[in-house]
Structures are given as structure tokens and as C-alpha cells.
Amino acid sequence: MIRSIFGLILVLVLGAIMVAVVPDIEYSEEIHGVGLHYTSQGMQETGSANLVTAVIVAYRGLDTLGEVVVLFCASTSVVLILSLYPLSLKVSRPSFIVAQTSRLLPAPILLLGLYLIAHSHLSPGGGFPGGAVIASAFLLVMLGGTGVPGSSRNLAAVESLAGLSFGLLGFWGVMKLGQFLNNLVLGTGTPGSLVSAGLIPLISLVIGIKVASELSSVFAAFRYKGGH
Amino acid sequence: MSDALFPVVAITMGIMMLAAGIAALYVRRLLSAIIIVAFVSLSASVLFLLMDATDVAVTEAAVGAVVSTMIFLWGRGKIGGDR
Numbered sequence: 001m002i003r004s005i006f007g008l009i010l011v012l013v014l015g016a017i018m019v020a021v022v023p024d025i026e027y028s029e030e031i032h033g034v035g036l037h038y039t040s041q042g043m044q045e046t047g048s049a050n051l052v053t054a055v056i057v058a059y060r061g062l063d064t065l066g067e068v069v070v071l072f073c074a075s076t077s078v079v080l081i082l083s084l085y086p087l088s089l090k091v092s093r094p095s096f097i098v099a100q101t102s103r104l105l106p107a108p109i110l111l112l113g114l115y116l117i118a119h120s121h122l123s124p125g126g127g128f129p130g131g132a133v134i135a136s137a138f139l140l141v142m143l144g145g146t147g148v149p150g151s152s153r154n155l156a157a158v159e160s161l162a163g164l165s166f167g168l169l170g171f172w173g174v175m176k177l178g179q180f181l182n183n184l185v186l187g188t189g190t191p192g193s194l195v196s197a198g199l200i201p202l203i204s205l206v207i208g209i210k211v212a213s214e215l216s217s218v219f220a221a222f223r224y225k226g227g228h
Numbered sequence: 229m230s231d232a233l234f235p236v237v238a239i240t241m242g243i244m245m246l247a248a249g250i251a252a253l254y255v256r257r258l259l260s261a262i263i264i265v266a267f268v269s270l271s272a273s274v275l276f277l278l279m280d281a282t283d284v285a286v287t288e289a290a291v292g293a294v295v296s297t298m299i300f301l302w303g304r305g306k307i308g309g310d311r
Contacts, residue, residue: 052283126283129289129290132287132291132294139295
């Protein structure tokens with residue numbers, strides 16, 4: 001009873017704050033400030049046809065590195081906690097539909113994930129969604145029981161290697177241009193072609209591998225006792 | 229999506245998502261709640277798509293609708309089914 005009253009008060013206070021703050025936010029049709037720079041100069045500066053990826057990976061690359069670190073900490077703690085307290089999960093035999101689907105679908109899903117990563121600078125997608133899609137292909141394989149993803153140690157090795165490569169790609173910028181994660185260590189090329197946009201495709205690939213292996217190890221920690 | 233139709237679709241989907249969100253709190257079975265949350269995620273993804281935020285839509289569909297649903301489902305398995 002006290003808990004629900006407390007919850008109600010919390011919700012009311014948060015609602016009051018929202019009502020007070022939201023009308024003061026100014027929305028305008030025209031873009032100004034740093035957004036104007038991104039939309040007018042972004043394509044020439046980064047060579048990326050997808051401006052969202054240009055902002056995420058090139059202009060705000062350091063923030064993305066932080067995001068990757070946060071995701072790493074989260075998945076590590078999940079795997080750690082689940083391996084400390086291995087509760088048994090009753091794994092029943094997959095039904096006919098799941099078993100057949102898990103044979104047919106992982107390959108196209110994997111292809112979609114690779115496409116999302118490889119074309120992150122051209123079309124909607126990028127390292128994070130691509131990695132999640134690839135992990136969901138592995139998830140389907142696990143559900144069908146037709147195979148087991150690599151051991152948790154291999155997954156951790158792949159993940160660490162990808163994280164290390166992200167840092168090294170950043171330091172390449174320091175060595176060459178004196179700036180961490182500078183996108184222009186590689187040429188920008190023609191915007192819209194597959195090989196273009198400087199470091200963006202490489203960083204997307206690294207993020208994709210990292211996210212895919214992290215999510216797979218989380219799945220494996222849930223599915224199998226002690227992570228495998 | 230034509231400009232005239234967009235507010236109608238967006239508001240309808242918003243009301244559906246709100247109703248589903250409240251239903252997820254009060255529904256008796258945990259499994260039903262998880263599926264309803266997955267529905268909310270998928271609707272959010274469609275809304276992002278209608279608002280031309282395709283990058284966000286792709287991420288929401290992959291992470292919100294698939295990955296988090298699976299983690300919820302297996303978490304439910306770990307704590308021993310519906311309670």
C-alpha cells in the first residue's frame with residue numbers, strides 16, 4: 001500500500017516535471033547550429049551518404065566508443081551473474097516448425113546483418129543493428145538445437161579483439177593526423193560508393209562484430225549452464 | 229504515407245501502444261506480458277519508420293522486438309515460469 005502510494009507520488013512528480021518542461025522546448029522547421037553544419041557539410045567532410053552514420057561514427061565517434069564500453073560492461077555483468085548462479089533452464093525439444101525454421105532462416109538473416117553493417121555508410125543500418133541481427137541468427141540456431149555457437153571463451157576472444165581494433169583504429173588517427181578517431185585517415189572517396197567514407201565502414205564492422213559476439217554470449221549464458 | 233493520413237495512423241498506433249503498455253502491467257500471465265511488450269516495441273519500430281527515422285527503426289526492430297524479447301523469455305524460464 002505504502003509502496004503504491006509512493007509510486008503514485010513519483011509518477012505525479014515526474015508528470016508535473018514533464019508538463020512544466022516540454023512546452024518550453026523550441027521546435028523549429030529550420031535547422032541551425034551544429035545540425036546545420038552536419039546537414040550541409042557532412043557529406044563532403046565524411047564521404048558518407050548516410051548522415052546518421054556520419055554523425056554516430058565520424059563526428060561523435062568518441063561517444064560511440066563510450067557506448068560500446070557501456071555495452072561491454074553490461075554484457076560482462078550479465079554473463080558473470082548468470083555463471084555465478086547457474087539456475088537450470090528446462091530446455092524442451094524444439095517443435096517441428098522451430099526446428100525447420102532454424103535450418104532455413106539463419107543464413108538469410110546473417111546476410112541481412114552483414115548487409116546492414118557493410119552498407120552502414122550508404123543505407124539505414126550500422127554496427128549496432130547489424131550486430132543485433134547477426135546475434136539473432138545465432139539465437140535461431142540455438143533455439144533449433146541444430147548447433148551450438150562457439151564456446152564462450154572464443155566469443156570473449158572475438159569480442160576483445162573487436163574492442164581492441166576500435167581503439168587501434170582510433171590511435172591510427174592520432175599517429176597520422178594527431179586526432180583520436182579521425183575519420184580522414186582513409187580517403188573519403190565518392191559518396192555513395194561501397195568503398196568510401198574513410199574509417200566509417202571499418203568502425204561499423206568492428207562495432208558489428210563486437211555487438212554480435214556480446215549478445216551471443218549473453219544468449220549462451222541464458223541458454224546453457226555456466227555460459228556454455 | 230501521405231501527409232494527411234500520417235496523424236491518423238500515428239495517433240491510432242500511439243493509443244494502441246499505450247493500451248498495450250497498460251495491459252502488460254495487469255495481464256495475469258508473464259508470457260502474455262512479454263509478448264505484449266514485444267508488440268509495443270514492434271509498433272514503435274513501425275512509427276519510427278513512418279517518421280522517416282529508418283536507422284532507429286532498424287535498431288528498434290532488431291534490439292527491442294527480438295533480442296530483449298528473447299532475454300525476457302529466457303529470464304522467465306530461469307525464474308521458473310509464470311508466477
